[in-house]
Amino acid sequence: MSEIENKKSGAQVLYECLRARTEQSKTTSKKFLTMQTPEGLEKEELSALLSVIGTEEAPEELKDITCFKGRKDTYYYDQTIMTWQYAELDAMISEKDLLHTIATVTRSDCQLYPRPTQFSKLKDMPFWMTEDELLGAAARMKFEPEYQDIGVVTASNGAKGFYSTKYMSEVYAQALIEVIEVEEDLYP
Amino acid sequence: MYGWTGKLLRVNLTTKACTVESSEKYFKYIGGKGMANRIMYDEVPAGTDPVAVENKIVFAIGPNTGSNAPCSGRTDIATLSCFTENNAIVDAHMGGDTAVMMKGCGFDAVIIEGASETPCYIYVTDNAAEVRDASHIWGKGNRETTALITKETTAGVNVVSIGPAGENLVNLSCVITGIAHCGGAGLGKIFGSKKCKAIAFYGTQGMQVADPKKVMELNDYVMKDLIGSNNNHVIPTVMQSWSEYSNKSSRWTGHPGLTWGAAEGGPIDTGESAPGQPTLVGYRCQKAYKDHGAVAEQYTVKMTGCATCPIRCYGSVYIPQMEKTWGVVGAHANTCLGNRGSSIGTTFIKNVKDVETEGDGALMLSIYAAIKSDDLGLWDNYGELAATLGYVMADDHKILKQILTEEEYNALPWDRANNGDVNALDDFYAALINPNHNMYKLTQGAYYVAKTFPELMGDAYLNSKALGLWGVMGGKKHHSSETAAQVGLLTNVLYNRDGMCHTIVNITGSGLPYEIQRNIIEDIFGEGALDKPSNYTKMNESKAKFAKFGVMRQVLHDSFTLCNWVWPMTFSPRKERGYRGDLSVEAQYMAAITGEDWTEESLDHAVERDIQLHRAMTIMAYKTTDMRNTHDVVAEWVYNDEKAYTEGNTYLSRADWQDALTMFYNQFGWNENGAPTRATLEKFDLKDVADDLEALGLLG
Numbered sequence: 082m083s084e085i086e087n088k089k090s091g092a093q094v095l096y097e098c099l100r101a102r103t104e105q106s107k108t109t110s111k112k113f114l115t116m117q118t119p120e121g122l123e124k125e126e127l128s129a130l131l132s133v134i135g136t137e138e139a140p141e142e143l144k145d146i147t148c149f150k151g152r153k154d155t156y157y158y159d160q161t162i163m164t165w166q167y168a169e170l171d172a173m174i175s176e177k178d179l180l181h182t183i184a185t186v187t188r189s190d191c192q193l194y195p196r197p198t199q200f201s202k203l204k205d206m207p208f209w210m211t212e213d214e215l216l217g218a219a220a221r222m223k224f225e226p227e228y229q230d231i232g233v234v235t236a237s238n239g240a241k242g243f244y245s246t247k248y249m250s251e252v253y254a255q256a257l258i259e260v261i262e263v264e265e266d267l268y269p
Numbered sequence: 270m271y272g273w274t275g276k277l278l279r280v281n282l283t284t285k286a287c288t289v290e291s292s293e294k295y296f297k298y299i300g301g302k303g304m305a306n307r308i309m310y311d312e313v314p315a316g317t318d319p320v321a322v323e324n325k326i327v328f329a330i331g332p333n334t335g336s337n338a339p340c341s342g343r344t345d346i347a348t349l350s351c352f353t354e355n356n357a358i359v360d361a362h363m364g365g366d367t368a369v370m371m372k373g374c375g376f377d378a379v380i381i382e383g384a385s386e387t388p389c390y391i392y393v394t395d396n397a398a399e400v401r402d403a404s405h406i407w408g409k410g411n412r413e414t415t416a417l418i419t420k421e422t423t424a425g426v427n428v429v430s431i432g433p434a435g436e437n438l439v440n441l442s443c444v445i446t447g448i449a450h451c452g453g454a455g456l457g458k459i460f461g462s463k464k465c466k467a468i469a470f471y472g473t474q475g476m477q478v479a480d481p482k483k484v485m486e487l488n489d490y491v492m493k494d495l496i497g498s499n500n501n502h503v504i505p506t507v508m509q510s511w512s513e514y515s516n517k518s519s520r521w522t523g524h525p526g527l528t529w530g531a532a533e534g535g536p537i538d539t540g541e542s543a544p545g546q547p548t549l550v551g552y553r554c555q556k557a558y559k560d561h562g563a564v565a566e567q568y569t570v571k572m573t574g575c576a577t578c579p580i581r582c583y584g585s586v587y588i589p590q591m592e593k594t595w596g597v598v599g600a601h602a603n604t605c606l607g608n609r610g611s612s613i614g615t616t617f618i619k620n621v622k623d624v625e626t627e628g629d630g631a632l633m634l635s636i637y638a639a640i641k642s643d644d645l646g647l648w649d650n651y652g653e654l655a656a657t658l659g660y661v662m663a664d665d666h667k668i669l670k671q672i673l674t675e676e677e678y679n680a681l682p683w684d685r686a687n688n689g690d691v692n693a694l695d696d697f698y699a700a701l702i703n704p705n706h707n708m709y710k711l712t713q714g715a716y717y718v719a720k721t722f723p724e725l726m727g728d729a730y731l732n733s734k735a736l737g738l739w740g741v742m743g744g745k746k747h748h749s750s751e752t753a754a755q756v757g758l759l760t761n762v763l764y765n766r767d768g769m770c771h772t773i774v775n776i777t778g779s780g781l782p783y784e785i786q787r788n789i790i791e792d793i794f795g796e797g798a799l800d801k802p803s804n805y806t807k808m809n810e811s812k813a814k815f816a817k818f819g820v821m822r823q824v825l826h827d828s829f830t831l832c833n834w835v836w837p838m839t840f841s842p843r844k845e846r847g848y849r850g851d852l853s854v855e856a857q858y859m860a861a862i863t864g865e866d867w868t869e870e871s872l873d874h875a876v877e878r879d880i881q882l883h884r885a886m887t888i889m890a891y892k893t894t895d896m897r898n899t900h901d902v903v904a905e906w907v908y909n910d911e912k913a914y915t916e917g918n919t920y921l922s923r924a925d926w927q928d929a930l931t932m933f934y935n936q937f938g939w940n941e942n943g944a945p946t947r948a949t950l951e952k953f954d955l956k957d958v959a960d961d962l963e964a965l966g967l968l969g
Contacts, residue, residue, distance in 0.1 A: 106510040106525070106541075163510045164844075170508055193782040194516070195801065202517050206507045206526055256803045256917035261518055264751065265778075267652070268737075269560075269605050 091126040092142035094119050099146050103159040106207075108171045110154040131157070152176055174207060179218050182208070184228050187243040195249055197234055197242030197258045219243070236262035271479040272332025272862040273300065277308075278376045278398055280391050282463050283322065283383030287391075287398040292377040297954065299872075300331025302360050302827035303879035304378055305347035309358055310882060310958070312380070315889035319349040319356050319455070320438065320462035326381040328371065328468070333829040333855075335372040335476045335577070336484060336862050339491050340832035342576035344368040344452070350765050351455040352440040352650070352714025353743035354900075357765040357890035358883060361443070362827055363429075364575035365450035370427040373472025381465065390430075390467040392422055395474055403466040408433060410644035411445040418469050430467035431457040432646030434702045438462060440713045442702075443648035449583060449602045450575065453648045454766055455714070479864025487857055492547035492579065495838040495850050497521060497779070499554045499582040499604075500771060503842035504780025511543040513844055516780035520582070522555045529555070530567035531587055537571075544842040550579045557584025560608040561635060564628035573602050580835055584608060590624045591633050595691050601636045603643065612655035613647075614638030616662065617697045621689040630689070637691050641698055650714065651767050653745045656736045657711050657718060660726070663735075668725050673707045716743030732905035739768065740903050748774040750907050751919045754805040755929040756798075758921070759816035760823070762901040762933070762943075763880060765887060771833045772819040777802065779840050785848055789840065790815065793852075804916045807925050813932035824883075825855060825876045878953040880937065881945050885958045888944055888967050896943030897930055944969025 089097075098119040102109045111131060118127055133139045134157060135148045147160045149169070156172040173182050186208075187198040203210045210218075222228035230247045234254045240262035244254035277292040295304040305327040317323050327347045334341055344367045350359040371379065375396045388407035389400050406414050414430040427446060434442035435457025442457025460466070478484050497503035498521035504514045505521040523539030530536045542549035556572060557565040561584070568588045572581035583602045591599025606612070614634040621630040642649065649655060661668040670678055681700065685693035700708035710721050715738055719731045730736055737746045739761040747767035750758040752774045761768035776786060776799075783801055790799040795811030826833040838850035852869065859867040884896075891899055909920035921929075930943065938949035946969045950959040962968040 103510065164513045166513045167508050167510050193514070193784070195783060199517055202507075202515075205517075206524060250916060252917040253804065260751070260803060265518055268746065268748065268751070 089121065090140070090142060091122050092130055092140040094121045095127065095130050096142045096146060099157050100159045100162075103163050106163070106167070106171070108156040108158045108163070108168045108175070110151075110156055110172070110175065112154050114157075131155075152178065152181065171207065179210070179214060180222055180225060180228060183210075183215075183218050183243060184222070184231050184245070187231055188245045188247060191245045191248035191254070195253075195257070196261060197244040197249075197254050199240065199242045199258070199261065201240065215241075234258045238263050271477050271864050272336070273377050274372060274375045274476070276376050276396070277378040277380065278374075278393065279380045279382065280398055280400065281383045282381065282385040282389060282400060282465060285385075285389075285400040287400065289376075289396065295378070297875060298879055298882070299825070299828040299875050300334070300377060301329050301343070301345035301830045302347065302362075302824060303875070303882075304331070304828070305329035305345050305360065306358060306879060306883055306886065308378060308380060309347050309349075310886055312382075313349065315357075315886065316892075317349060317356070319351040319459060322384045322463075324349050324459060324462075326456065326459055326463075327378055328367075328381075329378040330368045330371055331377075331829040332862050333831060333858055335369045336478055336858065337577055338484065338488060338831065338858050339496060340575070340578045340580065340835045341830060342366065342368045342578060343827070343830040343832050344371065345827050345830065346444070346452050346454070346456060348454065348456060348459045351458050352717065353765050354716050355742075355765075355890045355892075357900075358886045359454045359764075359766045360827060361452035361454035361456050362769060362833070363444070363446060363450055363452035364578075364832070365446040366427045366576045367429055367446050367450075367470060368830060369576040370470035370472050372476050373474050374470050375472065375474050379468070381463065381468070384462065385464040388464050388466050390418060390465065390469065392418075393468065393470045393472070395472055406466050407436060411646055412448055412644050414467060415448055418467055422469055423471050426469050426471040428467055428469045430646075431460045431465075432644055434645045434647040434712075435461040436466075437702050437704055437709075439647065439702050439709070440717065441648045441650050441654050442646050442712075445643055445646055449573075449607075449643060451607060451643070451648065453650060455648070457646045457648065478862045480861040483861035484858065487854060487861060489547070490851075491838065491854060492550060493545050494843055494846065495841050495854065496550060496579070496835070497553070497840070497842045498523075498550075499556065499580050499834065500775045500778055501835050501838065501840065501850075502775075502778060502780050503840045503848060505553075509541045509543070511541065514780065514782060518778060519780035520556070520559055521553045521780065522559050523553045527555055527558060528566060529569045529571050531570045533570070547579070551581045554580055554582050555584070556582050556604055557586050557608070560584060560605065561586075561632050562628065564626065564632050567626070568599075568632070574604075575832065578832065578835075582834070586636060588629070588633055588636060590629070591637065594624050595633070595637060597637060597640060599633065599636055599640075601640050601643075603639055606649060606652055607643070608639060609635045612638075612652060613642065613649070613658065613697075614691070614694060616655050616658045617686050618689060618691055618694055619687050621691060634691055638694060641694060645698060645702060647698070647702060647712070651745045651747045651769075653715055653736070653738075654712060657715060657730075660730060660733065660735055661711065668722075671725055672710065672722065677707055714743050715745070716741070734906035736904075737906070738904045739907075740901070742900055742902070744768065746904075750921055752777050753815070754800045754812070754919070755808050755921060755926070756812050756816045756819065758903060758907065758926075759813075759929060759933045760819040762896075762903075762930070763820050763883065763887075765890075765900075768820075768823075769833070770819050770823040772822045772837060772839075773815070775835075775837075776839050781840060781848055786840075789847075789849055794818065803919055805914050805919065805921070807914060808929040808932060810932055813929070813936050816933055817936040820880065821873060821876050822855075824879050825872065828876065828879055829855060829859070831855065874953070877937070878955065881950055881953050881955055882958060884937070884939070884943075884945055885950070885955070885962055888962065888969075889965065892965075892967070894940070894942055894944035894967050894969050897927075897934075898942070901930060901943055940969035942969070
């Protein structure tokens with residue numbers, strides 16, 4: 082280790098760790114940091130630094146770092162290069178709660194765009210869900226009270242998508258899945 | 270002189286004379302479409318037969334062409350329509366390198382007139398041109414034609430040629446440049462009627478701009494802050510660490526893990542390309558993947574495109590197994606529907622087997638059909654030809670069997686086609702472009718197909734959703750009521766072909782959530798301008814303004830020239846800007862290039878002059894001022910009076926559509942039936958046009 086690196090503050094070490102992981106499109110959980118504490122940082126100091134991230138008491142080196150609480154842990158990332166939306170998604174995927182992830186993304190898509198959440202979207206980066214997982218999730222959600230608003234619509238080419246009755250009717254979801262899976266391809 | 274070259278080239282194919290004239294009197298029409306349309310107005314009387322020697326072909330570019338502004342490499346080519354009703358004025362909008370080469374030759378426009386008795390081609394160089402013999406090239410495909418003309422002229426020459434489809438006077442035929450870029454509008458037939466196999470450009474002259482520093486600043490601004498991907502989609506297909514949104518429908522397909530899989534030296538990852546990094550813009554559009562699906566990734570060599578375009582929407586693929594399997598070198602580049610062989614492949618060939626990887630059979634069929642279509646110069650008219658073929662082949666080929674003789678039908682290789690023999694396509698293509706085969710009648714364009722087969726097809730065909738015309742005059746839907754309701758449909762009614770107006774669909778397809786789109790659009794055009802997708806409201810004045818903006822910008826881009834498949838910069842990919850783009854950029858370029866005092870308003874005025882002229886030319890071709898009940902009649906599939914304006918459909922009602930036309934006509938100062946008045950024409954310095962219309966009894 083060089084002399085210069087020896088002089089790095091604990092805050093600087095933590096920042097560089099979190100920055101590097103953000104650059105790799107990853108949020109960092111508190112559990113990860115505790116298990117793999119960055120070299121040159123003591124656990125006590127790490128704990129103290131983490132406790133002030135996102136507050137006015139955060140040291141200057143950590144001003145770009147922010148955090149949020151997921152369902153299972155707290156997550157940290159550099160907000161100058163990663164959006165909150167991406168960070169939330171990355172944390173949610175890392176917690177591996179398939180039903181929660183699908184429902185959250187579906188509700189957001191139906192409210193925002195509006196559009197059903199295509200199975201093809203969930204099979205792609207960053208979700209990488211399989212057809213079996215998606216069909217299984219759709220079946221399980223029918224029996225979970227908190228997911229009673231989630232349904233599935235199918236386009237004329239067989240492509241499927243989730244929708245939320247909180248934000249759109251089945252008729253509307255059915256029309257939109259046909260547009261985005263079939264008609265946009267006919268008239269690109 | 271800045272921007273323009275100040276010269277036009279006139280090539281008379283009858284006398285072989287090539288003369289140079291001043292182009293300055295056309296500057297007030299900006300250039301490109303505006304200039305070409307005015308030349309056609311001055312020199313080709315309405316009612317001229319498109320294949321008569323009196324018809325002309327006008328290539329025109331604008332002051333922006335070759336300026337180095339992003340996407341400024343477009344060429345406008347005007348002539349009379351051979352495939353839509355009343356043979357009115359039409360333009361083809363072609364990409365590639367032609368526009369920049371033409372400016373390098375020193376010409377704002379090239380007028381091709383007369384007709385040769387024997388096959389010829391035109392070779393244009395710096396401030397000069399000659400007509401050469403093409404007897405040895407006639408009959409050859411566009412690939413070989415390009416190679417032969419390059420060999421006998423000079424390396425780097427830009428060749429615009431026709432294939433056998435144009436030679437055989439197929440209405441749906443095109444010119445091709447760079448082996449891939451298409452200029453449609455039936456141009457192949459018009460070239461063929463003049464026995465003109467090609468026009469080739471090789472220019473070495475630079476262009477002058479008044480304020481090069483400002484042009485470079487604007488380029489930097491556009492590249493860093495405004496441009497997204499193809500169609501200016503500003504949101505990526507998958508979430509990236511810098512993005513707030515994602516949208517599977519976007520053409521910003523590039524993302525970590527998606528590659529140009531067959532790139533020289535190994536796969537190139539398209540990666541993250543966050544806004545503000547101009548050198549990464551070219552990785553945003555992996556178009557082969559978008560057009561063909563995931564199977565195309567491994568065969569993608571790179572993205573290509575037009576001169577001065579940073580977007581690169583042409584997916585270049587190389588599929589080695591095609592040569593071994595089907596005897597064709599599987600190298601091809603095109604975009605959008607052109608990348609799919611116009612869907613003609615899947616119309617005829619069924620049950621294609623994969624060869625090496627899952628899905629490569631379907632991909633190779635698309636590429637095979639695309640190669641053949643481009644080589645023959647057969648124009649799909651945005652899927653119209655495939656739709657017509659699908660229509661006559663429905664119900665076990667019920668209609669087709671009545672169009673073809675029994676001998677013709679039985680001679681076609683149906684068994685091979687049903688068993689996935691892709692080479693069988695050659696026989697179908699041969700029939701389609703053979704004037705002595707009844708299949709040829711299906712390539713006339715929908716309007717003439719319906720006229721040829723009034724009982725078999727007729728109005729039912731013209732108005733069907735399966736065919737998908739916007740208007741019964743034969744204009745193909747190339748975005749209509751599915752795009753922003755009445756707004757998208759209105760953008761078609763000015764044209765005598767498919768509208769090809771991308772201003773509106775670039776907005777609705779941008780990838781942004783509806784609320785963001787709506788807020789920005791309403792700020793510009795007023796409340797109620799943009800409906801939710803498939804959840805429409807009735808017509809209003811804000812929508813009329815929005816529709817006018819759509820065509821105004823398209824005509825500006827086709828005249829200036831810029832690519833309307835990317836421009837205008839209505840939105841931005843930058844969240845810091847609230848995703849708001851900048852609609853003043855074109856006027857800023859115009860001022861910087863010409864050194865003249867141009868504003869958004871003055872540029873709009875010039876653009877509207879072009880539109881008023883075009884409308885007058887259409888009225889002269891139709892010989893009536895009642896555009897509402899002739900030219901502007903839309904296809905029946907658009908309407909459903911009961912379902913219109915309910916959630917989950919895109920139907921309009923008949924009464925509301927009439928209101929929409931009225932509001933749209935008002936935007937342009939036209940009378941109740943869509944004809945320009947004298948006051949309107951004189952406002953745009955078109956008194957001579959008003960006088961001509963009045964003399965014909967056609968003034969609104």
